[in-house]
Amino acid sequence: MAQSVTTARRGPRLRGRFGGLTAVAVKELRGRMRGRRAFALITLYVGTLALFAVAVYQIARTAAESQAALGGTSPFVSAQVGQAVFAGILLLETLVVVFLAPASTTGAISLEREKQTLDLLAVTPLSSLAIVLGKLFSALTWVLVLVFSSVPLTAIVFVFGGVAPEDMVRGYAYVLALAVGLGALGLFFSAAARRTQAATILSYATVLVITIGTGVGWLFWQALASQPTSQQPVVIQRGVDFAVPGKAVDVVVPEPAATSAPSSSSTLPGPPEALVWLNPLVAVADIVCGTDTDPYSIACTAVASVTGRQVAGTGPIMDLPAREEAVPVKVWNGAGGWVDASNNLGAVAPQFSSSTRDNVWPQGALAWLVVGAVSVALSVRLVRPGGRLLPRTPRRGPSPEVTA
Amino acid sequence: MSAIVTTRGLVKRYNGTLALAGLDLDIGEGEIFGLVGPNGAGKTTTLSILATLLQPTAGDAEIAGLSVLRSPDRVRRVLGFMPDAFGVYDDMRVWEYLDFFGRCYGLPADRRRRMIADLLELVDLADKRDSYVQGLSRGMQQRLCLAHALVHDPSVLLLDEPASGLDPRARVELRELLRELRTLGKTILISSHILPELEELCTSLAIIDHGRVVAAGTVGEIETRLRAGAVFRARVLGDGAELEAARAVFAADPGVASAALRDDGVVEIGFRGDDEGAAALLARAVGAGVRIASFARAASDLEELFLQVTAPNHVDEAGPGPADGGGG
Numbered sequence: 001m002a003q004s005v006t007t008a009r010r011g012p013r014l015r016g017r018f019g020g021l022t023a024v025a026v027k028e029l030r031g032r033m034r035g036r037r038a039f040a041l042i043t044l045y046v047g048t049l050a051l052f053a054v055a056v057y058q059i060a061r062t063a064a065e066s067q068a069a070l071g072g073t074s075p076f077v078s079a080q081v082g083q084a085v086f087a088g089i090l091l092l093e094t095l096v097v098v099f100l101a102p103a104s105t106t107g108a109i110s111l112e113r114e115k116q117t118l119d120l121l122a123v124t125p126l127s128s129l130a131i132v133l134g135k136l137f138s139a140l141t142w143v144l145v146l147v148f149s150s151v152p153l154t155a156i157v158f159v160f161g162g163v164a165p166e167d168m169v170r171g172y173a174y175v176l177a178l179a180v181g182l183g184a185l186g187l188f189f190s191a192a193a194r195r196t197q198a199a200t201i202l203s204y205a206t207v208l209v210i211t212i213g214t215g216v217g218w219l220f221w222q223a224l225a226s227q228p229t230s231q232q233p234v235v236i237q238r239g240v241d242f243a244v245p246g247k248a249v250d251v252v253v254p255e256p257a258a259t260s261a262p263s264s265s266s267t268l269p270g271p272p273e274a275l276v277w278l279n280p281l282v283a284v285a286d287i288v289c290g291t292d293t294d295p296y297s298i299a300c301t302a303v304a305s306v307t308g309r310q311v312a313g314t315g316p317i318m319d320l321p322a323r324e325e326a327v328p329v330k331v332w333n334g335a336g337g338w339v340d341a342s343n344n345l346g347a348v349a350p351q352f353s354s355s356t357r358d359n360v361w362p363q364g365a366l367a368w369l370v371v372g373a374v375s376v377a378l379s380v381r382l383v384r385p386g387g388r389l390l391p392r393t394p395r396r397g398p399s400p401e402v403t404a
Numbered sequence: 405m406s407a408i409v410t411t412r413g414l415v416k417r418y419n420g421t422l423a424l425a426g427l428d429l430d431i432g433e434g435e436i437f438g439l440v441g442p443n444g445a446g447k448t449t450t451l452s453i454l455a456t457l458l459q460p461t462a463g464d465a466e467i468a469g470l471s472v473l474r475s476p477d478r479v480r481r482v483l484g485f486m487p488d489a490f491g492v493y494d495d496m497r498v499w500e501y502l503d504f505f506g507r508c509y510g511l512p513a514d515r516r517r518r519m520i521a522d523l524l525e526l527v528d529l530a531d532k533r534d535s536y537v538q539g540l541s542r543g544m545q546q547r548l549c550l551a552h553a554l555v556h557d558p559s560v561l562l563l564d565e566p567a568s569g570l571d572p573r574a575r576v577e578l579r580e581l582l583r584e585l586r587t588l589g590k591t592i593l594i595s596s597h598i599l600p601e602l603e604e605l606c607t608s609l610a611i612i613d614h615g616r617v618v619a620a621g622t623v624g625e626i627e628t629r630l631r632a633g634a635v636f637r638a639r640v641l642g643d644g645a646e647l648e649a650a651r652a653v654f655a656a657d658p659g660v661a662s663a664a665l666r667d668d669g670v671v672e673i674g675f676r677g678d679d680e681g682a683a684a685l686l687a688r689a690v691g692a693g694v695r696i697a698s699f700a701r702a703a704s705d706l707e708e709l710f711l712q713v714t715a716p717n718h719v720d721e722a723g724p725g726p727a728d729g730g731g732g
Contacts, residue, residue, distance in 0.1 A: 117491045120490060123457060
């Protein structure tokens with residue numbers, strides 16, 4: 001008897017909470033997926049992506065073949081093609097999410113306001129959280145249907161090799177987090193702005209700042225921080241010659257920015273890594289670098305300069321024991337001719353194995369999830385009419401003039 | 405009859421503008437209650453507060469014993485609301501529209517199915533079940549919106565200007581629908597700025613102006629309270645002399661303050677008295693040989709009284725005052 005009372009009490013409450021969420025999501029999805037439009041869009045998207053993949057494949061193959069013709073890395077040609085296709089598809093999908101995710105939610109609340117349907121929703125017992133999450137869920141479902149419809153296409157890279165399934169999982173995990181964060185951000189602007197137009201402009205301005213702005217800002221900061229010194233510190237790192245397996249070679253690389261701070265004459269510290277956590281391009285570079293054989297590829301170089309740590313991919317570079325004896329090394333300093341850099345040996349221990357993967361993107365994904373959670377929390381405060389961001393401060397004004 | 409909706413000292417201020425200045429209402433269970441007032445009187449504000457969409461600056465309101473301030477969630481379950489201006493979702497069929505709101509109230513699937521069929525029958529949209537909502541006429545959308553407010557079988561219905569933008573036929577249909585809902589035991593609160601629209605439909609009325617109740621009670625009570633004199637119109641047959649004689653007969657009655665003959669053969673009678681007096685007046689006129697084709701209380705008399713009641717407050721908006729001297 002007592003049990004039935006509690007279930008009777010709990011049942012409707014639970015159903016109300018989740019039912020509300022599904023109510024909004026079902027309604028939204030019905031609208032979005034109705035008719036041929038949605039399916040035509042998916043077809044168009046996958047078709048475009050396929051064409052793009054073919055183009056990347058052709059370019060990568062040409063490049064790899066010419067390299068192989070020089071007697072280079074023929075055993076890795078196929079892997080390199082696979083990696084290039086993977087990088088291309090991941091980059092394109094990230095861009096699709098960057099452009100589509102905010103667009104899919106910037107009208108979520110403001111359109112209801114403009115069409116005067118929000119009041120109808122607000123007088124139902126739906127919680128604001130259910131409204132916000134239902135909207136976000138349905139908008140993201142649509143974006144993610146697009147993204148995940150490309151999974152079979154992306155799987156083509158396994159034909160070529162060079163990319164591990166975990167890399168693909170990494171890629172999709174990041175894209176998912178990015179979509180959640182950007183979608184929630186668009187939803188927040190939709191709840192905060194009166195008009196959809198304003199919400200769209202604000203969303204894309206923010207996306208622009210996050211993608212291009214942080215990158216440019218980072219470069220600018222770095223330029224300010226690293227004053228030109230007469231002798232760029234370098235470190236020697238050991239690697240393996242691709243062509244001759246087992247033969248160790250010394251590689252001269254500029255000392256990473258973060259560790260060079262003491263010897264640099266600049267007063268400004270280098271830009272913090274956190275500045276580019278939200279930058280999707282850096283995260284994509286990190287994931288792509290994870291598959292790379294070449295630690296000096298574009299992707300890996302970008303990640304290395306951001307993190308201040310040397311990174312390398314999964315390629316044939318492997319960890320070697322540090323050399324015992326000093327080797328004289330001459331380094332071209334760019335202005336004054338060759339200088340002896342032997343004393344720099346061992347200044348920084350090679351860090352190949354310690355940071356091959358997952359240098360930035362996990363932080364990026366986490367940052368986007370935090371952005372998403374904060375945006376949802378703020379949207380919940382704004383979704384009902386008369387809602388405000390900050391709690392209403394009780395004003396002790398003059399009592400309202402109630403005259404008889 | 406116990407009050408199911410009460411407001412006590414409702415005050416609402418928008419950025420310094422006083423929209424409600426201490427509004428008190430008592431609406432009995434099962435009534436069709438009309439809230440009448442000119443534009444800007446505070447009707448929509450009142451309904452929005454009752455619908456938990458707005459928070460009053462001061463005062464409180466209760467629906468079925470639940471405070472709109474303290475337990476808005478429970479209030480939302482007992483009321484259905486149809487706003488003045490409402491939109492419809494694109495890309496949605498009629499049944500999906502009701503299904504969506506049914507889900508919002510957490511109704512299980514089988515109950516939703518039944519509810520949709522019943523409500524579409526009630527609002528006479530059963531044959532539009534699979535039509536798109538945006539393709540319906542304004543009157544149909546209005547009825548659908550009314551149906552949406554009924555999905556959870558609320559005991560109180562708040563309808564803000566439900567007849568605005570409807571053609572006469574749709575108005576009649578709406579009125580019939582509301583009467584039917586009343587027989588189902590719903591308490592209905594309707595706002596309008598057009599008094600005659602409510603006069604025939606409502607059991608009780610409150611006339612509000614500048615955020616305050618000017619007059620409240622049953623339609624009859626308000627009429628007698630407001631009425632200094634009623635206006636009757638009598639259409640009299642005959643030529644000029646006969647008409648003039650008829651006017652004189654009316655004018656001679658002690659209850660008649662004024663009797664004027666219009667060009668179209670209608671005598672307008674300013675009458676002080678109740679319905680008994682009006683019946684006696686008519687009997688005397690017929691007895692005096694006046695050929696009366698029609699005798700009726702002027703249809704818009706309450707409207708005119710309504711305008712009188714609310715007019716003094718509008719003096720400041722009525723244009724240049726006498727001090728301006730006028731021009732012309």
